Amino acid sequence: MLEGPRVVDGALDRGARLDAIYLGSGAMRAFAPLVQRAVATGARVAELKEGVLEKLGTTRTPQPVLAVASITPRSLDDLATRGTLLVTVDLGDPGNLGTIIRSAEAAGTAGVVACGNSVDLYNPKVVRSSAGAMFGTATFGTVVVEQGDPMATLEELGRRGWRRLGASADGGEPYDEVDLVDACALVVGNEARGLGPELDDCLDGSVTIPLNPPAESLNVAMAATVVCFEAARQRRAAGVAP
Amino acid sequence: MLEGPRVVDGALDRGARLDAIYLGSGAMRAFAPLVQRAVATGARVAELKEGVLEKLGTTRTPQPVLAVASITPRSLDDLATRGTLLVTVDLGDPGNLGTIIRSAEAAGTAGVVACGNSVDLYNPKVVRSSAGAMFGTATFGTVVVEQGDPMATLEELGRRGWRRLGASADGGEPYDEVDLVDACALVVGNEARGLGPELDDCLDGSVTIPLNPPAESLNVAMAATVVCFEAARQRRAAGVAP
Structure with missing residues (x-):
């Protein structure tokens, strides 16, 4: 489920096909171009009676436009073999996962792989x-892949030639002193626990963002964003396309 | 109001004085060291009956510990005169403002100045x-200042020697090609509208984070974080303390 005109617009920009688009009162006129684009992908249009949209949506502020898209599951085979990957392990917060996907794409990351006991990739948030x-x-854009077991996933990424770097709150190499230009898979862990030690054998190294005291940690989405944009900066500096 | 043991802990780390700490069932024992630290700052302790805490808190998942701290308002005079400042204009989302404060501190930013029609700085979120x-x-840590009119605030910061750089979705200098080592005030705008043209005369330049298509924008907290950490990276590279 896609909630709000901006998300529907963003999905259409990336070639998504919508099954249906649901419009609140006045939205047919207010969002006419968006509705036309949705219809062009084969979407069924439904105008909802007053009060219905509010019951369907999950947002506090009701959105005037909702849409439903089919899920196209992707696998590791759909990923490019170069650039940067972002791997999330046991990510619990849907806002964090969504923000990471948005930032990773904006930074030119080849893919996001969500594995472990993760929030559902298709959670509306x-x-x-x-x-x-x-x-x-x-x-x-960036291919988003849902995977199961983190160890098996990291092992497979290693076999495919990705250098797997765990993001750690301390003890890793400073992230800006590591070559992130190519074939790096950055791995971030759960909001509270980070990456478990059981994954150490599936990692080729670890990176740390130096923080200024008294700060002890960054939000995981912020940390992932900072490292993805450092990779993008290094690629630009090296004249390498994302 | 401070919700959750982690925030209370973080506040105490930074020398906050708590007026009171409210404990849910079992929290007195589970968070004994935290309660002791709170008491040492003069906090009154109240154990709440079952169900009361849930009614006081604003989080979906009830937090076992709440606290109340007095507000110590800060002014521009409390800011350092060097390093990086982050100025937010008309920021609407409390999660974004809080995240920006957290990231700005972790990146060694001297201060965050929230001005304009901003979400309340003391909103629990x-x-x-x-x-x-x-x-x-x-x-x-980082001094957080609440200010009113953005134009007057930016003019005053200019008089105090800060180079004011607006963050813009396009058209600015690439953020990693701008010298951010010293006396920079980075200015970010509202989530939907960005910075209004009326502020142009109060800015010394603008910076843009190059984004990869199809991405058209970053979440404002992500953008602020990326630029603050680039400033931190430049300071480290130049051997300058934050």
Whole structure:
């Protein structure tokens, strides 16, 4: 479920096909171009009676436009073999996962792999905070893959040639002193627990963002964003396309 | 109001004085060291009957510990005169403002100045997402200042020697090609509208984070975080303390 005109717009930008679009009172006129774009992808249009939209949506402020899109599951085979990957392990907060997807795409990351005991990738809040980036493809945007077991996933990424770098609150190499230009898979862990020691054997190294005291940690979405944009900065400095 | 043991802990780390601490069932024992620290600052302790805490808190998941701290208003005079400042204009979302304060502190920013038609700085969600960074001081952490009119604030910061750089979705200098080592005030705008053109005359330049298509924008907290950490990176590279 896509909630709000901005997310629907973002999904259409990335070539998503919508099954249906649901409009609140006045939205047919207010969002005419958006409705036309949705219809062009085959979406059924339904105008809802007053009060119905509010009951369907999950946002506090009701959104005037909702849409439903089919899920196109992606696998590791859909990922590019170069650039940066972002791997999330046991991420619990849908806003964090969605924001990470949005930032990762904006930084030119090839893919986001959500694994472990993660919030559902299709939770409406993940979709919403991704601002449509969820619907990226290998040729336009960032591919988002849902995976199960983190160890098996990291082992497979290693076999495929990715250098797996765990993000750690301390003890890792300073993130800006690590070569992030190519074939890096940055791995971030759960909001409260970070990455468990059981993953150490599946990592090729770890990176740390130096923090200024008294700060002891960064929000995981912020940390992922900072490192993804450092990779983008290094690629630009090296003249390498994302 | 401070909701949750982590925020209370973070506030105490930064020298906050608590007026009172409210404990849910079992919290007196579970958080004994935290309660002791609170008491040492003069906090009154109240154990609440079952169900009362849930009614006081604003979080969906009830927090076992709440606290109340007095507000110590800060002014521009409390800010350091060097380093980086982050200025927010008309920021609407409490989670964004709190996250920005947390990231700004972690990046060694001297202060955060929230001005314009901003969400209340003392909104419980701002306090919570700041993870205690709200309570920073000039000697330990980041000073957070609430200001009114953005134009007057930016003019005053200019008189005080700050180079005011507006964050813009496009058209600015690439943020990593701008010298951010010293006396920079980074200015970010409202989530939907960005910075209005009326502020142009109060800015010395603008910076843009290059984004990869199809991405068109970053969440404002992400953008602020990326630029604050680039300033921190430049300071480290130049051997300058934050």
